[in-house]
Structure formats: C-alpha cells, structure tokens
Amino acid sequence: MINRIMIFLAVLMIWSPPLSAQTGPLRIEITEGVIEPMPYAVPDLVPANSAAGELASNIARVIASDLSGTGLFREIPANAHISRITSFQSPVQFSDWKAINAQALITGSVSVDGAGKLVVQFRLYDVFAGQELGQGLQLVGTTEGWRRIAHKVADQVYSRITGEGGYFDSRVVFVAETGPKDKRAKRLAIMDYDGANVTYLTDSSAIVLAPRFSPTGDKVLYTSYETGFPRIYELDVASVGRRVLESQEGTMSFAPRFSPDGRQVVFSLSRGGNTDLYVMDVSSGSSRRLTNAPSIETAPSYSPDGSQIVFESDRSGTPQLYIMAASGGEPRRISFGKGRYGTPVWSPRGDLIAFTKQSKGRFHIGVMRIDGSEEQLLTASFLDEGPSWSPNGRVIMFTRETQGAQGRASLYSVDITGRNLRQVPTGTGASDPAWSPLQN
Amino acid sequence: MNTGQIISGIGHTGLIILALVGGAFQSEPLPFEVTEVTAISEEEFAALLAREQSPEAMANVDTPEPPEEGEAPELSSEADIPLDLSQPEVAESVPPDQVPDLSEIVPPVEAEVSDEVPELVAPSEDFAVLAPETSLRPRPREAPRVAPEPVAQPEPDVRIDDIVQPETTPEEAPEVAEEETEATSPEEATTETVTEADEPSSAPTRSLRPRTRPTRTAQPAEETEQDPAQTATDSTAVDDALNEALAETAEPAQPAGPPLTSGEKDALRVAVQRCWNVGSLSTQALETVVVLGVSMNEDGRPNVSSIRLLSATGEAPDQAYETARRAIIRCGANGFNLPIEKFEHWREIEISFNPERMRIR
Numbered sequence: 001m002i003n004r005i006m007i008f009l010a011v012l013m014i015w016s017p018p019l020s021a022q023t024g025p026l027r028i029e030i031t032e033g034v035i036e037p038m039p040y041a042v043p044d045l046v047p048a049n050s051a052a053g054e055l056a057s058n059i060a061r062v063i064a065s066d067l068s069g070t071g072l073f074r075e076i077p078a079n080a081h082i083s084r085i086t087s088f089q090s091p092v093q094f095s096d097w098k099a100i101n102a103q104a105l106i107t108g109s110v111s112v113d114g115a116g117k118l119v120v121q122f123r124l125y126d127v128f129a130g131q132e133l134g135q136g137l138q139l140v141g142t143t144e145g146w147r148r149i150a151h152k153v154a155d156q157v158y159s160r161i162t163g164e165g166g167y168f169d170s171r172v173v174f175v176a177e178t179g180p181k182d183k184r185a186k187r188l189a190i191m192d193y194d195g196a197n198v199t200y201l202t203d204s205s206a207i208v209l210a211p212r213f214s215p216t217g218d219k220v221l222y223t224s225y226e227t228g229f230p231r232i233y234e235l236d237v238a239s240v241g242r243r244v245l246e247s248q249e250g251t252m253s254f255a256p257r258f259s260p261d262g263r264q265v266v267f268s269l270s271r272g273g274n275t276d277l278y279v280m281d282v283s284s285g286s287s288r289r290l291t292n293a294p295s296i297e298t299a300p301s302y303s304p305d306g307s308q309i310v311f312e313s314d315r316s317g318t319p320q321l322y323i324m325a326a327s328g329g330e331p332r333r334i335s336f337g338k339g340r341y342g343t344p345v346w347s348p349r350g351d352l353i354a355f356t357k358q359s360k361g362r363f364h365i366g367v368m369r370i371d372g373s374e375e376q377l378l379t380a381s382f383l384d385e386g387p388s389w390s391p392n393g394r395v396i397m398f399t400r401e402t403q404g405a406q407g408r409a410s411l412y413s414v415d416i417t418g419r420n421l422r423q424v425p426t427g428t429g430a431s432d433p434a435w436s437p438l439q440n
Numbered sequence: 441m442n443t444g445q446i447i448s449g450i451g452h453t454g455l456i457i458l459a460l461v462g463g464a465f466q467s468e469p470l471p472f473e474v475t476e477v478t479a480i481s482e483e484e485f486a487a488l489l490a491r492e493q494s495p496e497a498m499a500n501v502d503t504p505e506p507p508e509e510g511e512a513p514e515l516s517s518e519a520d521i522p523l524d525l526s527q528p529e530v531a532e533s534v535p536p537d538q539v540p541d542l543s544e545i546v547p548p549v550e551a552e553v554s555d556e557v558p559e560l561v562a563p564s565e566d567f568a569v570l571a572p573e574t575s576l577r578p579r580p581r582e583a584p585r586v587a588p589e590p591v592a593q594p595e596p597d598v599r600i601d602d603i604v605q606p607e608t609t610p611e612e613a614p615e616v617a618e619e620e621t622e623a624t625s626p627e628e629a630t631t632e633t634v635t636e637a638d639e640p641s642s643a644p645t646r647s648l649r650p651r652t653r654p655t656r657t658a659q660p661a662e663e664t665e666q667d668p669a670q671t672a673t674d675s676t677a678v679d680d681a682l683n684e685a686l687a688e689t690a691e692p693a694q695p696a697g698p699p700l701t702s703g704e705k706d707a708l709r710v711a712v713q714r715c716w717n718v719g720s721l722s723t724q725a726l727e728t729v730v731v732l733g734v735s736m737n738e739d740g741r742p743n744v745s746s747i748r749l750l751s752a753t754g755e756a757p758d759q760a761y762e763t764a765r766r767a768i769i770r771c772g773a774n775g776f777n778l779p780i781e782k783f784e785h786w787r788e789i790e791i792s793f794n795p796e797r798m799r800i801r
Contacts, residue, residue, distance in 0.1 A: 026705070026788065027792070029794060030793045030794065032797060032798070033718045038719060126762060128769040128773075163724055394722075
C-alpha cells in the first residue's frame, strides 16, 4: 500500500508542471506609449513631362501642409533626405528613409497633357515595415484644380494612417469683415479649408450673419438684415443665386440650420418679443413650432441622425444648453457648469457637442458629451465663439476677436484634444465659420 | 458628684490611657559616641608629644637691603600738549532744496485691472513646519583623567582613533578585473503617479528551483524476495502513469530552464513602448486593443516577416496593428536586451497593445 502511495506521489510530481513555468510564448502587455507627431517624408512628385514640373513640387507642398497642419504629423525636410525619388516605379530604398527616421513615405508622379488634364499617382509606404500602406491611387482632374487633387491625396494618407476620414478637401463659408469696428462691412465668403481660393458670395450692402452649409455643400443658409430686420436666405454656392426662405410679417428669423437630410430647416423666430424654435419644410415652406416658452430659444443644431436637437435657452435664468426630440417636446438640460453656454453644435460623429462658454469674463470653446458629462474647455480668450466641426469631427474652427477699438475678428482651428491651435489665413477679418462636408 | 468632677475624672482617665498607649513612658537610650582607644607605651606617648611640639622660630633671617638712591627724574614745568581752543570752521550753509518742477511729472498709467476674480488655489496640504523638539544634550561620559597605560606620542599626521592601525605601504597594483555590470535601461516614463500601494513588490515571487542532486553511483539493489504478481502490478501501474504523464507533458512543449524574471520582462516592455507612438491614431484606433505575435531571432531582433495580428477588439484594427508593428520593428532593429540563455522562453512573444491610458479623453 505504501509503495502505491509513493508511486502515485512520484507520478504526480512528474505530471504537475511547476507553478512558475512559462507555458506557451512569452506574453507582455503594453499600456503606455508616446504621443508625438509621426515623422514622414514627401519628396517632390516625379513629373512625367515638362509641363508637370512646377505642379509636381506644388502638390507635394500642399500635401505636406495638410498633414503637418493637423499636428499629428511632422515632415522631414527635403534637405535631410538621403535618397532621391527619380522614378515613381523604382523600388524604394527603405534603409535610406529609415536612417532619417521617416516612418511614412509618400511618392508620386504628375503628368499634364495638352488639354490641361492633370493625372496624379501616389503611393504610401510604411518605411519600417518595408511595405505599402494600402494600394497606389491615381487621381485625375484639371490643372486649375490641382489643389483639390493635392488635398485628396492628403486625405487618403491621413485616413490610411490614422484610421479616420480626412477633412482637407473641404471648404469653409464665413463672414468676411472689413473696416473699423463701429462701421464694419460684412459679406459672405467661401474658401478652401486652409484659407486658399477665397471667393465672395455677397456684397457688403447688408449685414450678414451665421452662414450654414447644406449637407451636400452646394447651398448655404444665412441671416441678412437686407430689409432692416433679420431674415433667413438660401444661397446656391455655384450660381450665387439666393432666395428668402422665411418671411413672416412682424417677425424676425435667424440662426437657421439644415437637418442632416437637407429637407428641413430649424431656426429661431421672434414674434412679439418672444423667441422660439421652428422647423420648416424646405420644399413646401411650411413651418411648425417646436418650443413654446417665454424664454429665448435659439442656436439649434441637429444630431447626425436627425432625431434630436441641441439648442440654447435662458429658461433657467442664464443661457444653458438643452436637448429635445427633433419633433419637439420637453427639453432636457445638459449644461450645469458655472457660466453661460451658447451656440451648441453637434459633432458629425454624434458623440460630442461643441459650445461657447462665457465664464469669469473670458470666452471659451469647449466640448462635452451629449449627456453633458466630460466638459472640456479647449480655448480661452477675450472673445471666442461660434464653433464649427470639421467633416471628420476631429477639428473645430471658431471666431476669435481681439480686445479694443482696433480689435479684429479672425478664424482659428483647434484639435478636440485642445492641441494644435492655429489661425486660419483669410486675408481680411473673418467670423462665423461654417465647415462644409467633404467634397465629392 | 458634680459635673465638674465627672469631666475632670474623664479627662484624667483619657490622659492616663493616652500616656500608656502612646508610649509616653517608653524611653529610648540616649545616643552615645564610641571611640576606639589603644593602649600605648610611655615611649610611644613621648614620641607622640615630641612630634606635636611647634617648630622653633628662626632669629637670623636676612633683612633685604633698601635700594640705592638714584637720580631723581627731572620735573618739567611745560604743559604736555597745548589745548587747541580754536573754533572749528563753520561749514558753508547748504542751500535749501529747490522745489521740484511737478509740471513734467507724467502721471502713472493706470494698470489694467481685470475684473476677473483670481482663482485662489487652495494649498493641497498644510505646509506648517513644526520646530523640531530639542532634546537635552547628553551628558558626556566621564573620561579617565589618566590613561590606564602610558601611550607613546603618535606621529603628528597620524589620525587619533580607538583602534590602532599599522601604516600600510603601497604595493604593486594588482590587476583589476573588470567587474561585471548588468545592463541597465533608462527609467520608465509614466504618465501618472503610482502610489506605493500600487507599485508591484520587488520581493521575489518565487524562488529558484533547487539544484538536482548529484547522481549517485548505482548501488546493487538488495535482492529481496517479492511477490512476482505484486511486482508486475506495480511496474505496470508505474509504466502506465509515466506514459500518461509523459504524453501529457509532451504536448505543450515547455522551454527548459528558468523563465524570464519580471525585471527582464519589464525591460522588454519598456523597450517596446518607447516606440509605440499613438499620436497619429484616431479616437477609434485608440479604443482598439490588438495582440501581435512575433518570432524572435537569437540576437534579440524580431523576425519582421513573422509579425502577425493574433486578435483585435475595436473599430480600427488595421491602424492599431500597423502602429504596434512599427513599434516592434523600430525598437527591435538593434535587438532587444534579452538573456540569450533563456532564448527558448522568448523565441515566441505575444504582445498586447492596450491604448486605454493613452486615449484622448
């Protein structure tokens, strides 16, 4: 019997693995990393013919400006490059790009034919993996539209590396301001997102306010004092034709915004000293009241799915943010911080709401969850207001006005992390930016 | 009897009782001085008297001679130093200060004062410092005034010490063997404060396995008579058990030798995370956890072609995988610092990249 027990124990000792033994491969978990711009290289594209020589360099510069402007990427300057890309089809010497720590490499070629047709090809490489990220892509356009092609290349690169859509091939409509503060001329203007190609859509004969793009980007709603009272107009961007969208006698209408499907417009209407929210069917022109309160309800903005509306109301005594169903109903307050909240805008992703906050004599642009939690102030200055989301929901553009009689309004952009605050070049003073969706 | 006699009787009776009980009639012997005396002889007494006689006075003491008379110093009638009675020069009167010209004074520019009430940041803790309690200075131990043994005077440069050390003479410098130093790595960067309670204990979680016993020379086993049937049963059971155990242990081929220590694992983890740059990832990719598998070469470099995605949870697995792969390749380009003797333990590595702490919000 004792022998059997001894044998059993011996077998048990042989069979059971030691507690400290490693079974299978070595396993480790990484939970900490670094957050820094990703170094990349974009040498001049290879011109396929002499007509493409200048464009090859210009397109590369626009791509680099787009990527580096996000704050997520850092370009390695051309004078640090070891290799020269002389042929788009030649294999890449990854060791040369590794040596300068370029983690991504963009190569391309440009050709222009006699009819002004522009063809751009590009490839994106993961240098350390020694392979392409995605497949090569060819874009065709006109020489006049070379900037848009460059933006599209940058959008592709951005999307492939970050995993989210780009926003470079988009436009911004804004109010261009000229003249002194007490006699300022305002007119609508449109430009590329980076401030290039500014075009004026209206003259400065009447004050214009708060332009908003349609979901397709071909129309703009705005408020004009052309008749002496604020009225909502709809403007066709291509033809610059316009029409009055809402005109009821004895009322003032303002703060319009399209629904995500573009069929409805929600706006504020002031009648008899009381301001409430209304919704209008664009095709029929019929309006319906959404709120009925003695307080001021304004600055409505749809959720991306069109089911809810966030707006500003002072029904609690101070301007705060509320959410209600798009069909109306009892609103729910979401802002409870100290200060005044206004101009809420729902993120294209649907997860955040950007807003203007006035607190302790300063203005802020901030974001919060749609339930009002995790409020985060991104900026602070004498006057920041009017946020507008980039098409991918990553960047916010807003108005910043400086103090004093010579104060001037300018456009700024900031990442939703609060980093990468930049002024958008507009030439003149600018306010009330509205970011378009990505162009087709 | 009248009242006075009764009181007198009681009082005298109590006095008598008190005297008897209190011991008034008890008397202790008076103290007396005891002096020891010794009987001595007359000679000894005479000798004692002779020593106690006062010494005789000396009559022939030398009287000191008075000093010789010298020349008396001449007395001078001149005054030592004439007093300067002249009046001090009167300093020129200082002109009165001129009245400043206030017309050119520019009034100070009023500083821009913000209406904003500055936020008072409450101190996180009370910084009051208590004066240290002073303790009484210890009384120095009394040192023997006289050395118990005479000590020779030391050389002037010799340091005074309790222990006498002989002077050493320099010898030929021996060959200095280079001390083996362990490889070190920079301190791990962290984004949050880790309290002591959260820090992993540096105590070993397990001890080294004991060495195997030295093999003994086979001794001839004593032949004992056993039941053949019982022996056959035992050997069959042992064989079966051994075969079963060997069959089970053979499946998950476990590397031999001690596994990597937690420090060696940490060094690898730190080396990889230094190159894990999530700065260009989207918010979706920052919510994606990927597990990568990689085969390693013996020189510590990852086999790039072997890097593969084992699992992913999230909406942007491609970008998360590419970023993680880039981290392995970049920081493994020169080889990770891994003990070669434990190669079997890190031949295959699975690395989980969890960006939960790196998220934007």
